Amino acid sequence: MSMSTGRLLPVLTALFLLASATPASAAPTGPDGPGGWSAAWSVAHHHPVPSSDWLGPNWSVPGFADESVRQVVRVTAAGSRIRIRVSNRYGSQPLRLTGATVGRSSVGAAVRPGTLRPVTFDQRRSTSVPIGAETTSDPVFLPVRALESLTVTLYFAGPTGPATYHQDGLTTSYRAAGDHRFDHRAAAFAGETSQSRYHLAGVDVAGSPHTLGTVVTFGDSHTDGYGSTPGADNRYPDQLAERLVATGRPLAVANAGIGGNKLLADSQCFGERGVGRFHHDVLGQPGVRSVVVLIGINDIDGGGYPDFGCGASPVVTAGQLIDGHRALIRAARAHRVTVVGATLPPFKGSYGYTQEKEAVRDEVNRWIRTSGEYDAVVDLDRILADPTDRDALRLAYADVDSLHLNDTGATVAAVAVAAQIR
Structure with a gap:
């Protein structure tokens, strides 16, 4: 057949x-030559699907509203600066990202004090990502080592609609009500966790001649x-x-x-x-x-x-x-x-x-x-x-x-x- x-x-x-x-x-x-931008972590996204016993729980269909989503990633190469990529590839409406931060990971949802940095997009803290598109942040000057873990927090003030996501993240993601971008503590994120990835498409590194x-x-x-x-x-x-x-x-x-x-x-x-x-x-x-x-x-x-x-x-x-x-x-x-x-x-x-x-x-x-x-x-x-x-x-x-x-x-x-x- x-x-x-x-x-x-x-x-x-x-x-x-x-x-x-x-x-x-x-x-x-x-590669742009030694020190150019290289993808040091990425995930491939797909359509949002409802939670189920078969596929497991996730937050993709309802999306987010007045919520912070905290995700831990391990970068695979060194750099003196980083940038993040945010995706709305499978969204049903423009994605309004109110703001984001990145810092060095501690334990669970905690971030090492003093390492949180704001992430900007065209020099603005908020951005809108069209349906079917991705956007890349401005460089963040945060030196990282190969195999170091970073924590990215995305805050969505208004409803996002269904979220572009990846089901089998095999790493805990965290959700908290309200804006917790600059909260290095884990307490606000203790209630809700997921094993999927949401809207975060990649973390790139640059500035190291060794990458x-x-x-x-x-x-x-x-x-x-x-x-x-x-x-x-x-x-x-x-x-x-x-x-x-x-x-x-x-x-x-x-x-x-x-x-x-x-x-x-x-x-x-x-x-x-x-x-x-x-x-x-x-x-x-x-x-x-x-x-x-x-x-x-x-x-x-x-x-x-x-x-x-x-x-x-x-x-x-x-x-x-x-x-x-x-x-x-x-x-x-x-x-x-x-x-x-x-x-x-x-x-x-x-x-x-x-x-x-x-x-x-x-x-x-x-x-x-x-x-x-x-x-x-x-x-x-x-x-x-x-x-x-x-x-x-x-x-x-x-x-x-x-x-x-x-x-x-x-x-x-x-x-x-x-x-x-x-």
């Missing part, structure tokens, strides 16, 4: 648009970190950043993973298809120098599922997935970005596994491994497989669902990816 013509046409259109993008029409990419650009990790829940310990920064991209720092390679890491994301199909819950969002989420990152692509298992594993409210899951062929990967490669190279392909890890034992789906994964992995079309390849399929059953994850690396990586598996993936980063 293959995609119907009606379902395939939007995918082909997205592939054409992505592949035909040129550097002249894109946001500037590539030479950004590696963007692009993909689905393997990249997003599902299966790793919440609050521990154990996703494979987190551990990749740690390894780059430990081995003296001055590169930032930005995470562009979305749990449940597909390469070829949109989802109301799990984001725009990979071939559609690649330009924004990867090539739009400041200082992007290389990208690691790990995507396609949800297209295979979910193929044929009915629409449970998050979008259809059409059955796909290996050829269609390979065409999608080729479009990402062409787009990256058009922007002079090195593109590293990762083979799809084993998934035998997961809920949707079948021999027919396994055959598709094998064919896609064979192409990634042998075609020579990626600049480099990380063979996660072979590295993570059970030696007694190559279609299954090694037990020591697997989450309980036999699909995702636990902390140990993420460590192994990070080491393998780091070996291919130049």
Whole structure:
């Protein structure tokens, strides 16, 4: 069974648009040289969805009104100044941000006294972000070290409407009534927490000759970190950043993973298809120098599922997935970005596994491994497989669902990816 013509046409259109993008029409990419702006933390956003037992609680649908939202991020590279990016990409009305602050994190929602700085936008403390857009702050002179945690507080005086957000933040976000931008204490934020991210799209660093650009990790829940310990920064991209720092390679890491994301199909819950969002989420990152692509298992594993409210899951062929990967490669190279392909890890034992789906994964992995079309390849399929059953994850690396990586598996993936980063 293959995609119907009606379902395939939007995918082909997205592939054409992505592949035909040129550097002249894109946001500037590539490092600005030593000291230029580099994305040191990022998150890929998607549509707001209601809280549920399945997806977990979040604040995205109601949004915020006379509330402060405090979010802790770990920057992956050093700089003498920082800036934040605020997104209204999936909003239904212009986003009025009354003000924001940033400071060095303490414990939980607390900020180290004396480190809070106001954030301005075109020299003003408030800003309005149009529907579908993002805005970047003015530089904030706050020196940071690689792997240091910062706390960003956004205050919205009026109703925001539904919030542009990221479901699986795996890090606690905090909400408090009223304006607590300059409150370094945690007490006001004690009542309400979430594991999602809201409106904050990125934190960039500049001013350090030791930061030479950004590696963007692009993909689905393997990249997003599902299966790793919440609050521990154990996703494979987190551990990749740690390894780059430990081995003296001055590169930032930005995470562009979305749990449940597909390469070829949109989802109301799990984001725009990979071939559609690649330009924004990867090539739009400041200082992007290389990208690691790990995507396609949800297209295979979910193929044929009915629409449970998050979008259809059409059955796909290996050829269609390979065409999608080729479009990402062409787009990256058009922007002079090195593109590293990762083979799809084993998934035998997961809920949707079948021999027919396994055959598709094998064919896609064979192409990634042998075609020579990626600049480099990380063979996660072979590295993570059970030696007694190559279609299954090694037990020591697997989450309980036999699909995702636990902390140990993420460590192994990070080491393998780091070996291919130049």
